[in-house]
Amino acid sequence: MSSYFANSRDFAINKLTLNNTNNNYISEGDALQYLHKHSATSAMHDSEERYPPPLCHEGTRDVVICRIEGWYGFEIPPEKKIMWVHAPAGYGKTAVAGTVSKKMESRTDLDFNPVGATFFFWRTSPERNSPARFIITLAYQFTISIPELAPHIEAAVKRNPMVLNKALEAQVTKLIVEPFKSLGELDNMPHRLVIIDGLDECINSDQESRIEKQYAEDQERVQVRILDLIRTLHSHNLPLCFLILSRPEPWIKQHIGSKSFQSITETLDLYQVGDHMKDVETFVRAELARIAEHLDPQPGDDEEWPGEDTVKDFLQRTGGHMLYAATVIRHIGDPYDDPRQRLQDILRGEFNSTQDLTHSTPFSSLHELYRQILRSCPQANRATMVGVLEELLAAREELWLRSKVQAACNILDRLCGRAPGRGIKALRPLHAVIRLSGDDDGSSSNSPFFYHSSFAEFLRDRSQPLPDVTINVQKGLSRVLAGCLKALSAITMDGQVSEEHVKFSLNHWWSLWFGLHPITDADLSSHFKALLSADLTACFIQNVMDNERSDNSLFYCLLDLYHRNGSLIVRRRPFPVYAALIEDLLSHLRSSADACFRHVLDPEFLNSHLVDFYRFSLFLSLYMMQLSEHRPVPAFDNLVQALRGLLEKRETFFKKLEESVEKSMHASNRDSKPAVMDIFKRARQDVE
Known part of the structure; x- marks a missing residue:
């Protein structure tokens, strides 16, 4: 946890995942399990989170896949061991990566698994949008794909479990390079492929800033850092090849075009490879035939639907964009409407025949299609639909664990005062662009709600939607x-937090608070007053007791709680006109934290409640740092008194807590460690 404690002033974090890494020794046989625990298993190509994985439609992208397989070579390593495949959004890069993984793993003519490891970055997944677990995840997969490497990686973890908390550059050396070198001669070892998809989706969320400029700089830095880690692995002549897929972001393109990468990297522009029109035609004809099977013939039809002229018109409109084609297919496949009429409506819409595949950003034809889909939505539900879309976009990161839209809408209905089920009903006409059923048709997306991120981007662009669909x-x-x-x-101190919308609120109010830019003074005033009326003591106690949550409002409220400019929560709302409310809120936060720790440290409370010890000791460490640095009265004395009462009746628990806090302070490398530990000494004075 040192990265969270060190230099804690004037910073913001949007996600926090707690992992107990206090143990400095791992027993025999536990090392690989420990490595697995810290891996981002959901980032692997065959993970449950990604099921069913996006794959290329049969008969499409064959040229691209053959080109990649030809570069890899299987038995003979390529001259350039890094391949970068790039294309704008909507070109199916993730589907290509998934198909390559599946095809290579299914090879039966090889005596080894050519896929060494995979990592699929994903912007909205805290486990997959950060580099923190990248090297650990690759190393864990190597223990499986290269069995002879497993004991050496296991030994590295057993020697120093804290390597999993070291810098990524140190992890590369200890978890991958040195274990490979321990094998001795590597020239005759089959080379394995490491597939890294969505590099541009790595956004370093653990250090994400709400300031756009800083946020953009963080993205660039972390993506370039991943590239440098790959280059480091390449420099050691390991039997590894790297397939990287991403959008052609300028900083990625510039770095791969630098001297250090040019001689070792083969670049593949997805637009330049293969016949995109042919791929789209294969997909469109197959899907239209599938839909036609379920249609009753209409009197007077001279040919079976859709007819060759209709197919050709449709194909011309796609401009070779698979995303456009797939979106239309979903739209016309509405089981509650007539596919023939829906397709006819699309084809009758305005169309610029000069648009081609090179005009991919923005997708002018795709945006027009999105407008047509919005126009088809009933006017009576449009206001509700707009409201739900605004809420989904606003809380998309917070709602991502509720990966099905139905579950997310149920929460939003409760929070926003709608009748149950009204939100999902308003979204039904958007089934072509929103995953209403929660099923995945294999398309690529960086959102659990939208089939493709371009629809969310389209909605955010106020110049794009219809006049009455302004988001x-x-x-x-x-x-x-x-x-x-x-x-x-x-929320009460002793009650159970069982309702989903209340759980969501307890977990995420602070994150939404950070992201708010009030539209009116009345909005801001009402939010201040609502937070002041909440029983934050009860909320904080629930945070301490729950061992399943990864988001912790108490942690963020404690950051710089006694700082002269106010806590982190308050400093994010620097509005002088509300100085009195801000002062009241700061007082509320401090008194609530004081009451929380006094309550939880009460031996009677501990005797009757199950407390997540590691989480509580972490929070207590942070709180004690604030008290030791600022010595607020009476909070400082209250904590000493509470610890003294704990020592008198639960001495074993007191000692365990003292030891845990000391370890946390040692890991944080803060100057306040002696002052923090002095609080425990003060608690001992009268008792001993």
Whole structure:
């Protein structure tokens, strides 16, 4: 946890995952399990989170896949051991990566598995949008794909379990390079392929800033850092090849075009390879035939639907864009409407025949298709539909664990005061662009809700949607936050937090609070007053007791709690006109934290409640740092007194807590360690 404690002032984090790494010794046989625990298993190509994985439609992308297989060579390593495949959004890069993984793993003519490891980055998944577990995940997969490597990686983890908390560059050396070198002669070892998809989806979310410029700089830095890690692995002449797929972001393109990469990297532009029109035609004809099987023939039809002229018109409109074709197919495949009429409506719409595949950003034809889909939505439900879309976009990162839209809409309905089921009903006409059923047709997306990120980008662009479909994400965020703050009032110290919308509120109100840019003064004032009326002591206690949550409002409220400029939560809302409310809120946060720790440290409470010890000791460490640095009265004395009472009745628990806090302080490398440990000494004075 050192990365969270060190230099804690004036920074913001949006996600926090707690992992107990206090143990400095791992027993025999536990090392690989420990490595597995810290791996991003959901980032692997065959993970449950990605099931069913996006794959290329049969008979499409054959030229691209053959080109990649030809470069890899199987038995003979390529001259350039890194291949970068790039293309804009919507070209099926993830499907290509998944298909290559599947085809290579299915080879029966080889006595080894050519796929050494895979990592599929994904912007909205905390486990997959950060580099933190990248090297660990590759190393874990190598223990499986290269069995002779397993004991050497296991030994590295057993020697120093804290390597999993070291810098990525150190992990590369200890978990991959040195284990490979321990095998001795590597020239005769089959080379394995490492597939890294969606490099541009790695956004370093653990250090994400809400300031756009800083956020963009963080993305560039972390993506270039991943490339440098790959180059480091390449420099050691290991039996590894690397297939990297991403959008052609300028910084990625520039780095791969530098001298250090040019001589070792083969670049493949997905647009330049293969016959995209042929691939789209294969897909369109197969899908239209599938839909036609379920249609009753209409009197007077001279030929079976859709007819060759209709197919050709449709293909011309796709411009070779598989994303456009797939979106139309989903739209016309609505089981509650007539596919013939829907396709005819699309083809009758405005169309610029000069658009071609090179005009991929923005997708002008795709955006027009999105407008047509929105026009088809009933006017009576349009206002509700807009509201739900605003809320989904505003809380997309917070809702990602509820990967099905139905579950997300149920929460949003409760928070925003709609009748149950009304939200999902309003979205039904958008089934072509939103995953209403929660099923995955194999298409690529960086959102659990939208089939493709381009629809979310389209909605955010106010120049794109219809006049009565203007999306204001801040309005949606304000509504969701208001609902969350209201839901906090249902939380009590001893009650169970069971309702999903209340759980969501307890987990995520702070994240929504950080992202809010109030539209009116009235909005801001109401949010302040709602937070002031919440029983934050009860909320904090629930955070301590729950061992399943990865998001912790107490952690963020404690950051710089006694800083002269106010805590992190308050400093994010620097509005002088509300100075009195801000002061009241700061006082509320401090008194609530004080009451929380006094309550949880009460031996009677500990005797009757199950507390997540590691989480509580972490929070207590952070709180004690604040107290030791600022010595607020009476909070400092209250904590000493609470610890003294704990020592008198639960001495074993007291000692365990003292030891855990000391380890946390040692890991944080903070100057305040002596002052923090002095609090325990003060608690001992009168008792001993």
